[in-house]
Amino acid sequence: MKKTKVNKAHYILKGKMVDFAGWDLPVQFSGVSEEHNAVRTTGGIFDVSHMGEIRFKGPRALDAVQYITSNNAAKLKPGKIHYTGLLTDKGCFVDDLLVYMINETEYFLVVNAANIEKDFNYMKEKSGHFNVEIANESDEYTQIAIQGPNAVKLLSEFTDTDLSTIAYYHFTYGKVNGIDNIISRTGYTGEDGVEIYFKSDEKTAANLFLQLVEKGKAHGIIPVGLGARDTLRLEAGMTLYGNDIDDSHTVLEAGLGWILKLKKGDFLGKDVLLKQKEEGITRKLVGFELTDRGIARHGYPVYVDGKEYSTVTSGTYAPFLKKPIGMTYLPIDKCEIGSPFQVGIRNKKVSAKAVEMPFYKREK
């Protein structure tokens, strides 16, 4: 199994380790519910170094990024970040990712851990003909996320950078514990927080993580594993590649039209998506709650008018909202809020209803 540079810290903190997409990572430390609720009320620290980092550099870097993604990278400015989709020529997802604009000839793309190789090869194949260098820097970077109401307060104890000047979905370069870092106001939890990226040896990385945990205690901030990372993003209505978005559902069907900018120049999947926008979609990703006892989970069958239609793409018992929630694709005429359907849980059909997403929204 691959290990992040923070790995030793997880063992010292007695994390419950699992194999996640080939990485030796903690699924939990003190417990999924406790970690989840800590992030919502005080804060949590995550090792997310398994994520991938790919750099586009060169005179045509913007053109290259524009061609293979759904959002309009021309609207970015240095220091700004946006969420976007890496698309197939059918307008479906190869991955979802963040694009950081460094400058007019340099973009930093952050992709899902399970898709690094696939994304890198795809990017080279589809946009390598533009005059651009595409470099996979995933093995070099350690990435730590600090999320929750006290996250910024904690990180400010480790840096002289004035974090209050970093607006949401923006980043800057700064020193954390004396090490050069990218500090971004981003996250996958629905809370305020930061993600920091840096290059270092294992000792420095593990040490920083442990120091964050130690100083975090005064703020009620605890280490958090992959289990709570998943329940947090789901509660916040954020999709997960491989579950809710994939290469067989379009950007529009996934309800992610807000990251699709059809007016920009040519890009992969544009004609399919233009056509689909004109004709209308026939299915859509919706959030739901169960209205009867049970918990819906990934893969469980979904019944519409009594007939099997799709499967639950993501589902769990939401620890903060204290109810069973999930996402699934439903026929477009069955997607309105309150629309009833059923989820097959073992040998029973349990009632569910479409609800608005996100399920949880933090108070600003």
Next chain:
Amino acid sequence: MDFKEFKFSKEDEWVKVEDDIAAVGISDYAQKELGDVVYVELPPVGDTFAKGDACSNIESVKAVSDLYAPVSGEVVEVNEELEDKPENINHDPYGAGWIFKIKFENADELNDLMSYDKYEEYLKGIAGE
């Protein structure tokens, strides 16, 4: 009866035998492994199960865990309080966390269950592997 007098199965369930009724729950080790229990599907009262049948399940945030009938018989009582307070299984696995009761006929089926001491040894064996 103190929980140390209960019998234990390899599936980490405990059985408390009183006359021809077997009360069933999960061990302290099992509740720790499972994490916070958020949902319990109780077996229907009146249903009969053969020894070894999956008859119930317990869910934590991340996982579903089956419960098995440790002995053949009819479910005569279930702990309905667990519907509103599934966390009882975590807080008091041997008391308020009891899950269901089976009326059995064949006491021999209980012979392969372990004593508390044997179960503790069994757990140490797993840890050692």
